[in-house]
Amino acid sequence: MMNSSLIGPITVVTPDENLRMKVIEAAWVAILGNRIMYAGPSEQSALQALPGLPGERIGGQQRIILPAMANAHGHIPMTLLRNQAGDYALHDWLCKFVFPREQRLRQQSVYWGSLLGMCEMIRNGTGAAAEMYYFHEASALAALESGFRLNFCCDIKMTGENNETKLMPGLLEDQIRQYQQHPSGLLRVSMLVHSIYLYKADLYPQMAEIAASLACDVQVHVSETRQEVEDCLAQYGCRPPRQLEQFGFFKTRTIAAHCVHLDDSDRQILARNPVLVAHNPSSNLKLGSGMADVPAMIRAGIRVGLGTDGAASNNNLDLYREMRLASFLAKGTSCDATRLPAAAVLNMATCQGMRGMGFADSGRIEAGCLADLQIVHYNRPSMTPLGDPVEALVYSADGNCVESLMVNGRWLMRGRELLTIDEERVLHTAAKEAERLNVPLA
Numbered sequence: 001m002m003n004s005s006l007i008g009p010i011t012v013v014t015p016d017e018n019l020r021m022k023v024i025e026a027a028w029v030a031i032l033g034n035r036i037m038y039a040g041p042s043e044q045s046a047l048q049a050l051p052g053l054p055g056e057r058i059g060g061q062q063r064i065i066l067p068a069m070a071n072a073h074g075h076i077p078m079t080l081l082r083n084q085a086g087d088y089a090l091h092d093w094l095c096k097f098v099f100p101r102e103q104r105l106r107q108q109s110v111y112w113g114s115l116l117g118m119c120e121m122i123r124n125g126t127g128a129a130a131e132m133y134y135f136h137e138a139s140a141l142a143a144l145e146s147g148f149r150l151n152f153c154c155d156i157k158m159t160g161e162n163n164e165t166k167l168m169p170g171l172l173e174d175q176i177r178q179y180q181q182h183p184s185g186l187l188r189v190s191m192l193v194h195s196i197y198l199y200k201a202d203l204y205p206q207m208a209e210i211a212a213s214l215a216c217d218v219q220v221h222v223s224e225t226r227q228e229v230e231d232c233l234a235q236y237g238c239r240p241p242r243q244l245e246q247f248g249f250f251k252t253r254t255i256a257a258h259c260v261h262l263d264d265s266d267r268q269i270l271a272r273n274p275v276l277v278a279h280n281p282s283s284n285l286k287l288g289s290g291m292a293d294v295p296a297m298i299r300a301g302i303r304v305g306l307g308t309d310g311a312a313s314n315n316n317l318d319l320y321r322e323m324r325l326a327s328f329l330a331k332g333t334s335c336d337a338t339r340l341p342a343a344a345v346l347n348m349a350t351c352q353g354m355r356g357m358g359f360a361d362s363g364r365i366e367a368g369c370l371a372d373l374q375i376v377h378y379n380r381p382s383m384t385p386l387g388d389p390v391e392a393l394v395y396s397a398d399g400n401c402v403e404s405l406m407v408n409g410r411w412l413m414r415g416r417e418l419l420t421i422d423e424e425r426v427l428h429t430a431a432k433e434a435e436r437l438n439v440p441l442a
């Protein structure tokens with residue numbers, strides 16, 4: 001028989017189908033298997049939504065239930081590079097610090113670094129992430145073992161004879177069959193297109209064609225720095241979004257990370273295509289890349305999610321901190337306190353992010369949706385008095401307020417205890433692996 005749970009009475013905070021934020025006090029939530037069967041004010045209706053008596057009843061006093069969050073951009077195994085080179089400019093940081101360490105990466109580094117990041121995200125109420133790094137199968141394995149949703153990148157480039165880069169569409173096809181159709185339903189596969197500046201020009205149209213022919217998601221960094229935009233203008237005569245479109249991208253679901261430096265025509269291009277912009281406020285500030293104008297994106301009709309980027313440029317994976325920062329940045333830079341209200345950023349971190357990553361049934365606490373949810377316990381000084389629950393979650397809470405997290409109907413954390421990951425072993429082994437990667441700065 002399938003697992004069933006009844007949670008309540010509890011405060012539900014959730015976006016609805018039209019992305020309006022909804023608060024239901026003293027609500028009941030019924031879960032059967034991996035689906036939410038009912039979420040609303042009636043205990044009677046919640047019970048009727050289940051085939052028999054609930055397998056488990058969970059109280060919700062002084063608690064809020066909200067969707068699990070979606071981290072729309074990151075490089076999870078970079079947890080291993082955390083707190084190693086704090087205050088370097090992007091180019092120096094990459095060349096002197098990141099690349100030498102990444103040369104020592106092996107399968108196990110990525111596996112343990114991924115588990116470490118997943119421990120952290122699960123503790124912070126995040127149940128899904130978009131992932132772009134090396135040894136992607138090690139990340140997929142970590143996600144399957146943790147019960148974590150992952151849309152991960154597959155690199156289809158290979159260096160052949162004479163240093164020629166070859167593409168391997170067969171590999172992508174195979175990975176989609178193996179992982180995207182995995183019975184767990186937890187995984188999606190994206191084609192890795194690092195950015196407009198890293199590959200030779202003739203590769204891009206071929207990659208775009210492969211993505212389109214396989215209906216494959218794409219993840220790409222777009223207009224992260226002013227330099228990137230200037231270089232693109234110099235090389236191609238137009239800005240990154242238009243050039244990517246001209247190469248044939250944006251025909252399939254695309255996660256465009258950063259988008260810090262956009263003009264009106266860039267925004268039109270991103271708005272008219274199936275693109276999720278992943279906004280990474282901490283990373284953009286820490287690397288001195290600038291500040292993305294999120295309200296302008298939303299006005300233009302772009303879908304925007306929230307990401308942490310890698311732990312090497314953040315240096316944590318807590319979307320609660322990103323929500324607060326995203327809202328404050330929008331207000332502060334415009335001198336307008338009405339910009340990017342709490343409900344808008346909570347939407348970005350949950351429903352928008354899940355949809356843009358291809359998990360359309362997730363991101364809402366609503367009958368029919370996947371049981372991807374978190375419970376926040378607000379009986380603590382920083383959240384007393386609670387006041388408006390949406391404001392409390394975005395401005396007062398942090399990841400430590402999350403008590404429990406469920407993904408796909410399975411508890412990954414209950415009462416702050418991780419249930420799918422041996423945390424002690426992960427902390428120990430990941431620290432060892434990080435030590436092995438560590439080389440002195442040049």
Ligand SMILES: [Zn+2]
Nearest residue numbers: 221257309310
């Ligand atoms: Zn990135």
